[in-house]
Amino acid sequence: MQFAPLRQRNFALLWWAGLISIAGDWTLRIALPIYVLQLTGSALATSGAVIAALIPTLLFGLVAGVYVDRWDRRTVLLVVSVLHGVTLLPLLAVDSAGGLWIVYAVLFIQSTLSQLFQPAENALLPNLVTAEHLPAANSLNTLNNNIARLAGPALGGLLTASLGLTGVVVVDAVSFLLSAALVAGIRGRFAVVRDADTPPLGVRRELAEGLRTAYSSPMLRALLGIVTAICVGEGIMGALFPVFVTGPLHGGARELGWTMSAQAIGGITGGLLSGRIAARIAPKQLLTWSLVVFGLIDLAIFNYPRWTGVMWPGLALFVIVGVPSVLSGVAWMTLLQGAVGDAYRGRIFSLMMVLQSLAALLGAGLAGTLAARLGVMNLLTVQGAVPVLCGIGFALISSRLGDRPYPAVVSPERQPVAEAS
Template sequence: MTPAPPGFRPYLLSRAVSTAGTLVATVAVPVLVYQMTASAAWTSAAAATGALPYLLFGLAAGALADRVDRRRLMVACDLLTALALVSVPAAWAMGALTPAHVLAASFAVQTLYVFFDAANFGALPTLVGRARLTESYARVYGTTTAVELVVPALAGLAVAVWAPAPLIALNALTALASAALLRAITVPLSHPRPQTGARDGMGALVGQVREGLGFLWREPTVRTLTLVGASHSAASGAWLAMLVPWADRTLGVAPSGDARLAVLFSCWGVGALAASALTPKLAGALGAPRLALGGLPVSLLCGLAVVLSTHWLAAAVCASLWGAAYSVVVINAITYRQRISPDHLQSRVSTTARMLSWGVGQPVGAALAGAVAATAWGPRGGLAAGLAVLAVGVAAAWASPLRGHALRGADTAQEAAVGRT
């Protein structure tokens, strides 16, 4: 592994502490809302605030992050996040906390995260350079995955022992820590914005949104990676939606009091950790286009093995392999897309792709799986429905210009050509 470039370590640590704080709030907020209301509807509304801001503000966030100093934007988002979060335990301590306050704070935090995330995705290629992007993002992915494996369990234990409202203050502290770490980075996280002669304002912002969308649609490789990523996310949405009922009805793993369910929940995380180590080596050996095309059918086959499993141990092994294949595809697609996107469009392209994958693909996959599971096909049929969407994405990728790039090994030359635009 090559030495980390200057500024990467505080960037990585910022991502780790920020992810940890977010996971604490992800556990604490629904518990707090349910304790206050005893209402499934209120609790569902708290969960819905996670995806809605990306759909509402994703395009604007990407355009803004490409036109301002990304470090300043991320630091400002962290500080405002801490302010919104600390209002919850403060109101709770004064006996003035309401469910509406919790939801408003959660929505504000998720909205700020959209703008932070847009700047964050654009900052990494500038920080580490295109040549080290896959290795660096794999380290980020592996670190945040490790945090995701550990923190929710600890947060769940803490919520069981202490009241959830004070725990949200911990997320405020991690936001402040993230801001301090980002301020410690001395190298640039943004390239100078090209001067187009257009005045700043809403009209310019709309024009920049259109520029980003236009590039994404015109550039065939970026378009393919984005659309296929959405189909891949649909399969993960089906997995998340069906895991508990599928484990119960197909594998005989009870939804409560059965330690085997915890094993099944951890499988994708274990696979993702393996993928963070494997992806840079695979991308170096095969090239990004070949890895993109080869990883998709492997992910599909691993998913099919999960659907066909009837014993929990076999299912756990297959699910871990699926998590590894899925994560290899994700890491490679994100970094390949960033390597062939112009510097001044990084945030817009990454945020739009994330909108389509996380904001559209996962919810659609979950909804489709739920609808199929309500029929005679059951949870196994719901999982299969998500894989059917993935199969369409695999076919689309193999029929796209990406196949020609893979056959010719056209990776580096294309990156250079696009990077100069």
């Protein structure tokens, strides 16, 4: 059951396409900040690269979802993958600090394309597998991401040391073109078809329609509220994690690398186990308990240094926490896919991406403002409590909604068509 979706041709093609492109992208994500720092010697220039990649989410994220719901999702993935590969090539001309504007421009374009790619991929996936296999498919997608997260940075570091930025750019561009070739092999048409008698609503009205859909559904409100709260905590952790490793854990760059590898190994372990577990536990109950366990392990991670500065318990906990982390993500995604009809999925997933970015920014801002006042470990303890509170809150909401299947919101004038074979 766990690997059954990979026996379905269309899903297997999408899975391998994602693995190749994400691994290639991780190589660049590791190499590019190092290269910018080497060219400029400026941390400010490096942070500028982060900002250039973030702005498109805030500018175009919501509108991109409208077009994902208008166009064939497979075609979106195919075209965007090719454009991803081609628009990386200007980085080959960067050989001095004077070319920094090219780096920023490429990152801006790449991030803009991602606003279409990620919602299209998430909206397409439920049409490639049966409802019975959807939790397993989400689990395999998480496994995919964590394998790429483990392999990509190692490859990025190796290529940067041996071939410089040129080698990394070529590998990443080729990964996107290979991904496009795999997506091209997906059979079927995956578009939301508009009734011939219904005129187009226009981008603004379709965007408003998507936002109303999210607000009108108690289940969608709860799920989007959870991901927003979790991402505020992730923003806090992202800003303070290096401080935590080098401070309370008395580590350095090597130990920071160990903890990142431990997180990736935990994610892979969770991905291997989560499909089997998700098949046995209802998504609502799975989301509740996995969030609570995830938060409790986080609390242990960020508080055990109060009694000892030994590194190995933290590394072990980082591996263990990967299991409930993946389980909560699989349950959350399965519930979201079931709570909204295909006609709205692009807009809902785009809204999710925007909320994640804003929440992470808020979390990073809170970390910078409050860390000195409250202390790093105390603030990370608050972050660890967030999943626990989300799990308890979702349990209360679920009990109020009851155990009845929550109906997906379906557009009255547009119906999904997925002629996959």
